Amino acid sequence: MFQLDPDLEAFRQDIRKTAERAFAAKAAYWDEKEEFPTENRDLLARLGYLGMVIPEAYGGSGAPVIQGTILLEEVARVCFNTALVAQIAINGPSRAIAIMASDAQKQRWLPGCVSGEHSFAIGISEPGAGSAMTDMVTSATPDGDHVLLHGQKAYCTGGHLATHVFVFARWGKTQGPKGIGALVVERGTPGFEVGHPEQKMGGRGMPEVELFFDRCRVPRANVIMEGDPNSTRSFKRLMSSFGPERVGNAAMCLGVAQAAYEAAKAYSQQREQFGRPICEFQGLQWKIADMAVQIHAARLMIYRAATHLVDGFPDPLEAAMAKLYANEMVQRVTNEALQVHGHAGFTRALPLERMVRDSRGFALGGGTTEILRNTIASMVYGRAFEQRRG
Structure with missing residues (x-):
């Protein structure tokens, strides 16, 4: 077995006790009611977990990636929806801001992420740009001290509850990865509208929404990285900052699978036939x-x-491999765990059917398993393979 150092193992035991005591009892409730677990988010903020990887200079704990990974694993083991809340806080935009933003931007936003005052979402996917995310058409046009943002984003997790959205957009008349940059849009900015939450198969306590930008005037002070129409540099840097998201995604898979395995093992010892x-x-x-x-x-x-880590982020190849394997592993494990329980596992009296539903989405968000295979192949071969029609 992988041996954590004593401090990390003690942290694991602490977060496991906290999760079992505070989150387990209502895990089914958030799913059934399709309600955001506000009380759990508030508790995570009070305990300092929302800002655990944010540098100490901005009020966080400056914890390493592995500590956030353990937290996500243990929370997902008892409550998937609460783990999603933690995932966005720990491995979402705040991490990118902590690495790439200016000092002034870090001072503006990161302390609020630690306290829970600020809640960030991320807008990348579009109706016509999912796996082919570099087909995005949302545009950012400089206009004096502002940037005019125009376009639409889709499947933004928790976007209707966010105070800020980290938006990927295109600078200039470009195609593909050239010209893509990012900026932060604050809720209430004129020209920014949030769509209605969509009903989902799993993760139902953390809905997804569409975001609409109609010549939305965003202060240039909110630009994290301006897109360069002549280069892919900004896009590559932005994407590297979300490597921890893939590791966090994999960690949640691990937590759900662990819970399903434990339930199946216990049931197989209790259930008698013949x-x-x-x-x-x-x-x-x-x-x-x-x-x-x-x-x-x-x-x-x-x-x-x-x-x-490479430049502060998980190695891209290892992060992609871990996510790919974990995404498919959790589907196999939860499905087999349900099978062990027989028809009882198919009922809503037990958490198995919920685990099956929740785990299915892992293989879609943050890079589908098919795209991950393309990504891994490109890194293994040491060259990019053009997916677009010539």
Whole structure:
């Protein structure tokens, strides 16, 4: 087994106790009611977890990526929706701001992220630019002391609740990755409208919305990285800043899979058929063994990615590999865990069907498993493969 150092192991035990005590009881409630877990977010803020990776100079703890990874794993083990809240706070825009923003921007926004006063969302995907995100058409046009933002974003997680949105946009008449930069849009800015939350299969306590920008005037002081029409440099730098998001995504997969495995193992020891516990049947033993192996492999990959940093971010290849494996692993494990429970697992009386639903979205957000394979292949070959029609 991967051995954490004593301090990290103590942290794991602390966050596990906190999660089980504070989050487990209402995990089904947030899903059933499709309600945002506000009380859990407030508790995370009071405990300092929302700002744990933000530098101490701005009120955070300056914790390493691995510590945030452990927190997400343990919270997801008991409440997926609360883990999503933590994921966006820990590995979302605030991390990019902490690495790439100016000192003035960090002072403006990061202390509020720590306290919970500020809630950031991210706007990247568009109706016509999902996996092909460099097809985005949302434009940013300099206009004196402002930038005119025009376009639409889709599937923005928690965007209707955010006080700020970290928006990717295109500077100049460019195509592909050239000219793409990013800026922060504050809620209430004229020309910025938020759509209605969409109903989802899983993660139902954290809805997604569309964002609309109609010549929205954003102060130039809010530009994190201006797009260069002659270069892909800004886009590549921006994308590298979200490497921790992939590791966090994988960590949540790990937490959900761990919970499903534990439930299946316990049930197999309690449930009797043909006069003996079902764990005595080889077919069930193999299912539990396969779950244990896959979870162990995922944990090693995720922890490796979380501790092997390049310029402050997880190594891109290892982060992509960890996310890809974990995304598919959690679907296999939750599905087999439901199977072990038989029809009882198919009912809403047990959390298995919820775990199956929640885990399915991991393979879509932050890079689909298909796109991740393309990304990994490009890094393995050491060259980019053009996906667009010639």
